[in-house]
Amino acid sequence: MASYDVIIIGSGPGGYVCAIRCAQRGLKTAIVEGRETLGGTCLNVGCIPSKALLHASHMLHEAEHNFAAMGLKGKSPSVDWKQMLTYKEDTIGQNTKGVEFLMKKNKVDWLKGWGSIPAPGQVKVGDEVHEAKSIIVASGSEPSSLPGVEVDEKVVVTSTGALELGKVPKKMVVIGAGVIGLELGSVYSRLGAEVQVIEFLDAITPGMDAEVQRQFQRLLTKQGLSFTMGAAVQSVAATKTKAKVTYKLRKDDSEHTVDADIVLVATGRKPYTDGLGLGALGIEMTKRGQIAVDAHWQTNVPGIYAIGDVIEGPMLAHKAEDEGMAVADTVAGKHGHVNYGVIPGVIYTHPEVANVGHTEQDLKEAGTAYKVGKFSFMGNGRAKANFAGDGFVKILADAETDRILGAHIIGPAAGDLIHEVCVAMEFGASAEDLALTCHAHPTYSEAVREAALACGLGPIHS
Numbered sequence: 154m155a156s157y158d159v160i161i162i163g164s165g166p167g168g169y170v171c172a173i174r175c176a177q178r179g180l181k182t183a184i185v186e187g188r189e190t191l192g193g194t195c196l197n198v199g200c201i202p203s204k205a206l207l208h209a210s211h212m213l214h215e216a217e218h219n220f221a222a223m224g225l226k227g228k229s230p231s232v233d234w235k236q237m238l239t240y241k242e243d244t245i246g247q248n249t250k251g252v253e254f255l256m257k258k259n260k261v262d263w264l265k266g267w268g269s270i271p272a273p274g275q276v277k278v279g280d281e282v283h284e285a286k287s288i289i290v291a292s293g294s295e296p297s298s299l300p301g302v303e304v305d306e307k308v309v310v311t312s313t314g315a316l317e318l319g320k321v322p323k324k325m326v327v328i329g330a331g332v333i334g335l336e337l338g339s340v341y342s343r344l345g346a347e348v349q350v351i352e353f354l355d356a357i358t359p360g361m362d363a364e365v366q367r368q369f370q371r372l373l374t375k376q377g378l379s380f381t382m383g384a385a386v387q388s389v390a391a392t393k394t395k396a397k398v399t400y401k402l403r404k405d406d407s408e409h410t411v412d413a414d415i416v417l418v419a420t421g422r423k424p425y426t427d428g429l430g431l432g433a434l435g436i437e438m439t440k441r442g443q444i445a446v447d448a449h450w451q452t453n454v455p456g457i458y459a460i461g462d463v464i465e466g467p468m469l470a471h472k473a474e475d476e477g478m479a480v481a482d483t484v485a486g487k488h489g490h491v492n493y494g495v496i497p498g499v500i501y502t503h504p505e506v507a508n509v510g511h512t513e514q515d516l517k518e519a520g521t522a523y524k525v526g527k528f529s530f531m532g533n534g535r536a537k538a539n540f541a542g543d544g545f546v547k548i549l550a551d552a553e554t555d556r557i558l559g560a561h562i563i564g565p566a567a568g569d570l571i572h573e574v575c576v577a578m579e580f581g582a583s584a585e586d587l588a589l590t591c592h593a594h595p596t597y598s599e600a601v602r603e604a605a606l607a608c609g610l611g612p613i614h615s
């Protein structure tokens with residue numbers, strides 16, 4: 154038995170970042186992980202591998218669609234799927250090894266195996282029980298399926314199976330037009346699959362700015378994805394090589410079927426708490442199966458904390474990381490803080506989509522008077538040179554004070570551009586503060602400045 158200040162269960166972005174911060178605070182720290190490699194869902198079967206496939210397939214798309222116009226002639230590359238998977242695996246390996254290195258560098262012990270909490274102050278891994286003053290649960294989430302749909306990870310897959318298909322399918326049906334469905338749907342569409350997305354609601358990517366939703370759906374449709382909206386999937390019948398998806402259209406209750414080689418179920422994720430022993434400890438859960446925590450990420454059992462996808466809030470790696478740092482500060486006796494009003498969201502399709510803060514829908518509901526500054530990438534010289542003029546930046550600012558309340562970007566490098574707005578919001582900046590900040594020319598970031606200018610006297614280039 155070993156004794157620690159902190160034991161963290163789960164080595165995803167929430168857990169490993171928390172471990173490093175605990176070590177930096179001088180706490181004796183261990184991390185429990187049952188997978189062969191560190192990094193959790195994000196590094197092993199989520200964010201990182203999907204970004205590798207998005208990058209590779211985007212390169213192909215560029216070669217097929219834009220190279221000739223730039224005077225780059227010749228045959229477009231063909232897809233060597235096996236090599237693409239090797240590239241993806243190499244990318245995973247570099248990242249998971251990187252986390253292992255960081256654990257060693259920070260003298261964090263890796264307790265290999267699946268952990269449980271037999272009693273407050275104790276973590277069991279395999280046959281060994283370790284002691285800890287603070288225990289932090291960072292066990293993440295898992296895909297949630299639908300009633301009537303059995304996932305085999307071969308023909309009917311979640312994001313995990315979709316990252317290692319035997320070959321590029323001819324026809325893929327994606328259930329759910331959320332982040333996972335659209336990112337992975339884009340990958341396979343670019344690689345040559347016919348991709349049909351079936352979505353329950355009437356708009357894609359629930360919760361996003363409505364104008365962005367419409368433009369995003371238009372652009373994806375132009376790229377070849379097809380959308381069946383307002384459709385509830387009832388069941389999926391699968392053989393070893395094919396599947397039949399049955400759905401009902403909400404508008405008239407009519408039933409339809411569609412055949413597919415692969416069905417990707419992307420209808421959300423749920424907290425993963427199996428085997429932790431939380432029930433026996435009397436740890437309170439929310440109605441949605443999340444671990445209930447207070448403002449300091451502590452459960453109702455003193456000394457047991459939880460962060461990331463197992464608690465409420467957006468299931469995002471960076472939200473978990475922020476909570477990981479903040480809870481580490483808290484257990485070290487400092488003041489950990491997360492500003493939940495400034496957590497960006499990014500969809501890594503092409504173009505990228507990013508948002509932070511309020512949407513117009515939110516502000517209308519809250520009765521807040523706001524103004525809108527919008528600028529199209531068509532007016533951005535760099536974007537035009539790079540065939541990236543599709544999309545816009547929209548900044549929402551308080552009608553009276555000019556304080557920035559939110560930003561919504563669809564366009565090139567949106568996932569990077571959003572962060573200058575995040576920093577501005579952290580500092581309580583006005584749209585004018587952003588508008589009067591010098592932005593280098595020619596960069597995509599000028600579109601952000603122009604949107605900020607549009608909240609005042611008006612943009613320059615439109």
Ligand code: NAI
Nearest residue numbers: 329330331332333334352353385386419420421422468499
């Ligand atoms: P999601 O919650 O984003 O979207 C699920 C979609 O499925 C919704 O639009 C919903 O209306 C639809 N749906 C549900 N039941 C349905 C049915 N019976 N028939 C048709 N449509 C149905 O979930 P997703 O995409 O699976 O992602 C899970 C989590 O992972 C999210 O919280 C997401 O933020 C996170 N994630 C984030 C990424 C990023 O930040 N780039 C990448 C991948 C995942």
